[in-house]
Amino acid sequence: MSSTRDIDALIEMMAKLPGLGPRSARRAVLHLIRKRAQLFTPLADLMHTVAASARECLNCANVGTSDICDICASEKRANGQLCVVEDVADLWAMERAGVFKGRYHVLGGTLSALDAIGPDELRIPKLVDRVTTEDITEVILALNATVDGQTTAHYIADQLEDRVTLTSLAQGVPIGGELDYLDDGTITAALNARKKL
Amino acid sequence: MSSTRDIDALIEMMAKLPGLGPRSARRAVLHLIRKRAQLFTPLADLMHTVAASARECLNCANVGTSDICDICASEKRANGQLCVVEDVADLWAMERAGVFKGRYHVLGGTLSALDAIGPDELRIPKLVDRVTTEDITEVILALNATVDGQTTAHYIADQLEDRVTLTSLAQGVPIGGELDYLDDGTITAALNARKKL
Ligand SMILES: [Zn+2]
Ligand SMILES: [Zn+2]
Numbered sequence: 174m175s176s177t178r179d180i181d182a183l184i185e186m187m188a189k190l191p192g193l194g195p196r197s198a199r200r201a202v203l204h205l206i207r208k209r210a211q212l213f214t215p216l217a218d219l220m221h222t223v224a225a226s227a228r229e230c231l232n233c234a235n236v237g238t239s240d241i242c243d244i245c246a247s248e249k250r251a252n253g254q255l256c257v258v259e260d261v262a263d264l265w266a267m268e269r270a271g272v273f274k275g276r277y278h279v280l281g282g283t284l285s286a287l288d289a290i291g292p293d294e295l296r297i298p299k300l301v302d303r304v305t306t307e308d309i310t311e312v313i314l315a316l317n318a319t320v321d322g323q324t325t326a327h328y329i330a331d332q333l334e335d336r337v338t339l340t341s342l343a344q345g346v347p348i349g350g351e352l353d354y355l356d357d358g359t360i361t362a363a364l365n366a367r368k369k370l
Numbered sequence: 371m372s373s374t375r376d377i378d379a380l381i382e383m384m385a386k387l388p389g390l391g392p393r394s395a396r397r398a399v400l401h402l403i404r405k406r407a408q409l410f411t412p413l414a415d416l417m418h419t420v421a422a423s424a425r426e427c428l429n430c431a432n433v434g435t436s437d438i439c440d441i442c443a444s445e446k447r448a449n450g451q452l453c454v455v456e457d458v459a460d461l462w463a464m465e466r467a468g469v470f471k472g473r474y475h476v477l478g479g480t481l482s483a484l485d486a487i488g489p490d491e492l493r494i495p496k497l498v499d500r501v502t503t504e505d506i507t508e509v510i511l512a513l514n515a516t517v518d519g520q521t522t523a524h525y526i527a528d529q530l531e532d533r534v535t536l537t538s539l540a541q542g543v544p545i546g547g548e549l550d551y552l553d554d555g556t557i558t559a560a561l562n563a564r565k566k567l
């Protein structure tokens with residue numbers, strides 16, 4: 174290879190990112206080298222900052238820069254509504270829609286017989302705990318409209334049905350669809366038309 | 371947004387890389403945060419190293435970590451053959467094929483009436499200079515099989531035809547194809563079957 178070992182190693186590491194492969198990693202690294210001052214150095218700096226400061230919220234598992242995330246820390250978000258999502262990317266999609274004013278709980282996946290993921294591998298015990306200790310009146314199950322997502326929603330509903338009002342996103346989520354692919358308007362419609370379980 | 375300002379800024383910057391968009395940048399950043407020790411911190415470190423050390427070779431415009439790249443510096447590559455490519459990515463594609471043992475000259479693009487790119491915007495004067503001062507016997511025009519690539523090849527051939535043997539990659543390069551997309555075997559076949567202009 175004509176490129177030196179560091180450049181090769183950088184390309185190899187970039188190629189491991191989701192959505193990138195060897196070819197796009199090479200293109201990205203060449204682009205960065207050409208835009209050293211405007212992009213490469215600032216990106217490297219910001220990566221160091223975020224790598225040092227990013228952490229999971231101890232309460233909801235959202236990603237932020239403190240032990241308790243901005244949403245959990247905000248008194249304004251304590252409206253009694255708790256929105257359960259599979260993944261941080263789904264939480265971000267909900268926030269981009271801007272329509273939900275309560276707090277979140279990130280499960281970290283779905284129940285899956287195939288992958289041997291049971292309730293204890295997810296953050297379901299913590300969810301039950303939060304419903305007991307926080308002043309929650311409604312749990313909105315905003316899980317993906319996949320088989321595993323819906324299985325997980327039913328399992329959680331069984332655990333919580335006597336304690337709170339349970340709702341799920343309804344209108345607007347396409348069958349087999351994933352939240353993170355939806356536009357803001359669809360998410361807003363789905364939330365506004367949520368139905369009682 | 372639930373993510374803090376630094377995380378948002380990192381996503382925005384990653385989304386500017388070729389091949390990535392906002393959604394894949396969000397996925398990549400979440401992936402990095404989850405793999406902090408194995409991937410995020412090492413990637414940030416390596417970015418700093420490469421951002422500080424990467425530079426264009428003063429002779430051939432290949433990317434390396436010194437003023438004269440490894441290929442230009444290697445006496446083993448001084449075999450009288452000079453391979454002219456449009457882009458560093460094309461040089462890397464040639465090197466991956468592993469069949470060419472001479473040196474390179476990266477033009478930095480092609481002549482283009484549409485984009486007002488003339489010979490002086492490319493490294494054509496430097497190419498003519500190298501043919502005069504280095505001991506070059508053959509110039510291989512390994513330009514993309516696009517209209518602009520072939521126009522550029524003909525222009526260079528006109529400049530150099532009395533001084534050296536001119537050849538071009540022939541067999542195997544598909545019409546409209548670009549070097550960086552080809553497999554190693556195709557590049558090898560094209561080089562071995564190169565034809566005299
Ligand atoms: Zn939180
Ligand atoms: Zn060089």
